[in-house]
Structure formats: C-alpha cells, structure tokens
Amino acid sequence: MNINFTLIAQAIAFAVLIWFTVKFVWPPLLKAIETRQKEIADGLAAAADGRNALEVAAKKSEVTLNEAKQKATEIIGQAEKRATQIVEDAKSNAKAEGDRILAGTKAEIDQEVNRAKEGLRAQVSALAVAGAEKILRKEIDAKAHSDMLSQLAAEL
Amino acid sequence: MAIEQATEALTPSEYIAHHLSFNVKQVGDGSFWMLNIDTFIMSVILGVLVMGFIWLVARKATAGVPSKGQAFVELVFSFIDDQVKNIFHGDRHSFIAPTALTVFLWVFAMNAMDFLPVDILAKAMHAIGFEKWRAVPTSDINTTFALALAVWILMIFFAIKVKGLGGWIHELFYSPFGSKFWVLPLNFLFNLIEYVSKPLSHSLRLFGNMYAGEVIFLLLGMWAATGISGTVFGAILGAGWSIFHILIVALQAFIFMMLTVVYLAMAHESH
Numbered sequence: 513m514n515i516n517f518t519l520i521a522q523a524i525a526f527a528v529l530i531w532f533t534v535k536f537v538w539p540p541l542l543k544a545i546e547t548r549q550k551e552i553a554d555g556l557a558a559a560a561d562g563r564n565a566l567e568v569a570a571k572k573s574e575v576t577l578n579e580a581k582q583k584a585t586e587i588i589g590q591a592e593k594r595a596t597q598i599v600e601d602a603k604s605n606a607k608a609e610g611d612r613i614l615a616g617t618k619a620e621i622d623q624e625v626n627r628a629k630e631g632l633r634a635q636v637s638a639l640a641v642a643g644a645e646k647i648l649r650k651e652i653d654a655k656a657h658s659d660m661l662s663q664l665a666a667e668l
Numbered sequence: 669m670a671i672e673q674a675t676e677a678l679t680p681s682e683y684i685a686h687h688l689s690f691n692v693k694q695v696g697d698g699s700f701w702m703l704n705i706d707t708f709i710m711s712v713i714l715g716v717l718v719m720g721f722i723w724l725v726a727r728k729a730t731a732g733v734p735s736k737g738q739a740f741v742e743l744v745f746s747f748i749d750d751q752v753k754n755i756f757h758g759d760r761h762s763f764i765a766p767t768a769l770t771v772f773l774w775v776f777a778m779n780a781m782d783f784l785p786v787d788i789l790a791k792a793m794h795a796i797g798f799e800k801w802r803a804v805p806t807s808d809i810n811t812t813f814a815l816a817l818a819v820w821i822l823m824i825f826f827a828i829k830v831k832g833l834g835g836w837i838h839e840l841f842y843s844p845f846g847s848k849f850w851v852l853p854l855n856f857l858f859n860l861i862e863y864v865s866k867p868l869s870h871s872l873r874l875f876g877n878m879y880a881g882e883v884i885f886l887l888l889g890m891w892a893a894t895g896i897s898g899t900v901f902g903a904i905l906g907a908g909w910s911i912f913h914i915l916i917v918a919l920q921a922f923i924f925m926m927l928t929v930v931y932l933a934m935a936h937e938s939h
Contacts, residue, residue: 515810517695518704522711522805522814529715529770537719538766540726541745544738547731 633668640664684886687786690808691800704808706798711805714777719770748772751926756933764932767822771815771928775874776921778805782881782913787889806920807878809871816871819928823866826935839938870927877920881913 644661678686690704725741734742752765781803793801805811828836840859845851888909892902 516702518810519814522811533766533770537726540729544729
C-alpha cells in the first residue's frame with residue numbers, strides 16, 4: 513500500500529480519458545440532446561401558434577357567417593317588397609286593361625245594334641212594299657191605301 | 669462469492685496478504701519507481717471499454733428518435749449534467765461536465781470489479797502467468813490518490829485562471845477571516861489545511877470503502893474454506909455483501925464525482 517510510480521501512470525491515464533471525453537464524447541451527445549430539445553420546443557411553439565390561428569379563424573368565420581346571415585335577411589326583405597310591388601302593378605295593369613277592353617266591346621255592341629236596326633228598318637220597308645203590292649192587286653183603293661202606307665212609314 | 673482452492677498450504681494471514689499484494693514491476697531505481705501492473709492494466713482496460721462504448725454511441729448520436737443504447741447513454745449524460753448544473757454556474761460543457769462524466773463512469777467501472785470472485789480471478793490470472801493480480805484499481809491508494817491529485821491540480825489551475833495568480837495568493841491570505849493584519853497568518857494556515865485535506869479526504873474515502881469491501885470478500889472466502897457449513901454460509905453472506913456492495917460501488921463513484929465537481933466549482937468562486 514505504498515505510493516509508487518503507479519500514481520503518475522494513473523494520473524496520466526486519467527488526463528487522457530478526460531481529454532478524450534472533452535474532445536470526442538461530450539460534444540456530439542450535447543449537440544444531439546440540445547438539437548432534440550430545440551426541436552421539441554419549436555414543435556410545442558408551433559402547436560401553440562396553430563391553436564391561436566385556429567381560434568382567430570373560428571372567430572373570423574363566425575363574424576363572416578353573421579354578416580352573411582344579415583345580408584341574406586336584407587335581400588329577402590327587398591325581394592319580398594319587390595314582389596308585392598310587382599303584384600300590385602300587375603293588378604292595376606290588369607284592371608286598366610280589363611276596363612279598356614270592356615269599353616271597346618260595349619262600343620262595338622252598340623255599333624252592331626245600330627247596324628242591325630238599320631238593316632231591319634230597310635227589310636221592313638221592303639216587306640211593307642211587297643205586302644202593299646199584294647193588297648193592291650186585290651183591291652185598289654189607291655187613295656185610301658196610300659194614306660195608310662204613309663201613316664205606317666211615319667210610324668217606323 | 670469466493671470459492672476456495674488450495675489454501676491448505678497457506679495460513680489465513682498469508683492468504684489475505686497474497687490477495688492484497690500487487691503485481692509490481694520495477695521501472696527504475698528506488699522504491700518509488702515501481703508500477704502496479706494489475707492496477708494500471710485493469711484501469712486502462714476499463715477506461716477504454718467504458719469511454720469507448722460511450723464514444724461509439726456518441727459518434728452516431730442522432731437528434732431524432734434515439735436507439736436504446738443512445739437512450740441509456742443520454743440518461744447517464746443528463747444525470748451527470750443535472751448534477752453539475754446545480755453546483756457549477758459557468759460554462760460547464762467545455763470542461764467540468766465531461767470531466768464529471770469521465771470520473772463517474774471510470775470510478776464506477778473500477779469499483780465494480782469488486783464483484784468478480786477474487787479466487788476464481790486469481791486462479792485464472794495465475795493460469796496465464798500472473799502470480800499476483802488485484803482486480804479492483806480503486807482499492808489501490810495510487811489510483812485514488814492519482815485521481816484526487818489530478819483534481820487538486822485542476823482546482824489550483826482554475827483558481828489561478830479565474831482570479832489571476834495575484835488574486836489567488838490574495839485569497840490565500842485574506843479569506844475566510846478578513847483582512848486585519850494579525851489574522852493573515854491564520855487565514856493562510858486555514859487555507860493550507862484546506863488544500864491539504866481536500867485531496868486526502870477525497871482519495872482516502874474511496875480507497876477505504878473499496879479496500880474494506882475487498883477485505884470482507886476475502887474473509888468470507890476464507891470462511892468458505894473451513895468446511896461445508898462455512899462454504900454455505902460464506903456463499904450466502906458473500907451474496908448479501910455483494911448486493912449491499914452494489915450500493916457502495918455506485919455511491920462511492922457518485923460521491924467521488926460530486927466532490928470533483930464541488931472542488932472545481934469552488935475554485936471558480938471568489939470569496
């Protein structure tokens with residue numbers, strides 16, 4: 513158990529081992545672990561960012577949806593108004609047209625009636641003449657009958 | 669955990685002395701110039717194995733999904749890194765943390781050699797021509813003292829590097845008791861004692877634990893040689909001591925590493 517040269521040999525071995533570890537063992541392990549730690553931290557940060565972005569997008573979509581709903585309601589209101597207006601217009605147009613047609617028809621009917629009256633008048637005159645001829649052939653009392661005829665013609 | 673062979677020719681004290689003696693090789697003149705080959709070879713092999721394994725994993729380390737080997741190495745890495753982070757608040761990655769990793773793994777591996785059955789190992793080494801072989805490098809005071817001294821030198825190096833030579837000498841005389849001229853010698857004496865006691869307690873704690881563990885294994889092995897009942901109880905107690913020793917092996921490696929970090933961190937702080 514005495515101190516001898518082994519002391520120096522072991523100290524040298526120790527120094528070489530330390531040098532080896534400092535130079536070749538520690539740096540690659542440290543690099544690997546630190547890189548992984550950074551990757552994990554980055555991943556977590558990215559996840560947090562993603563969550564935030566999702567929240568913002570959800571809010572935005574809600575706002576857009578509300579806007580769209582409002583617009584839709586507005587459009588439907590306008591359309592309804594316009595529809596009523598169109599119906600009203602159509603109604604009044606139809607009424608005017610109907611009145612116009614009715615008036616026209618009435619005038620036409622009057623015209624026809626007048627024409628028929630004229631025709632009838634002419635035919636009755638002819639019939640009366642023919643009737644008079646037949647009577648005349650049987651009993652000619654020219655004076656008496658001419659008075660009757662003129663009286664008849666005046667009555668028509 | 670020892671199986672006793674051929675102790676008929678040995679007395680108990682000879683058996684223990686045999687197991688506790690090193691395979692010494694003279695490398696120069698004088699009693700200092702001797703190398704404990706067993707200690708040196710075992711520690712170098714363990715250092716190369718352990719750090720080599722980590723290096724092989726670290727070389728192919730990926731920032732993506734780690735392999736099982738890498739996950740294990742990263743577990744050790746993070747454990748050490750966390751400990752160092754709590755104690756030292758400078759740039760730990762450039763030196764102190766890797767040093768802590770080296771100390772912990774190397775000391776742990778050397779301590780763990782205590783689990784090898786002493787007699788089987790001795791027989792095996794004997795068979796390939798080594799008369800004596802001590803497997804646990806940390807039960808050699810040279811190893812623990814070498815480590816503690818290296819840390820001690822690093823401690824002084826960092827103290828001078830951080831505070832400057834003048835600042836360090838100033839601190840030797842002016843802390844911890846203040847700057848009144850009559851306490852200066854007291855301060856210096858205090859710091860001197862601190863500087864001497866640090867490497868001593870650092871190295872002797874580890875050495876004492878591992879040496880005692882080894883001696884207990886030897887005593888149990890000796891009991892196992894006394895007969896059937898001795899073998900049975902020796903084996904049971906040996907197993908128990910081995911299981912308890914797992915704690916000691918890990919704990920002492922951890923304590924040695926923590927003290928290394930604490931000493932080096934203290935060297936960076938000004939008082």
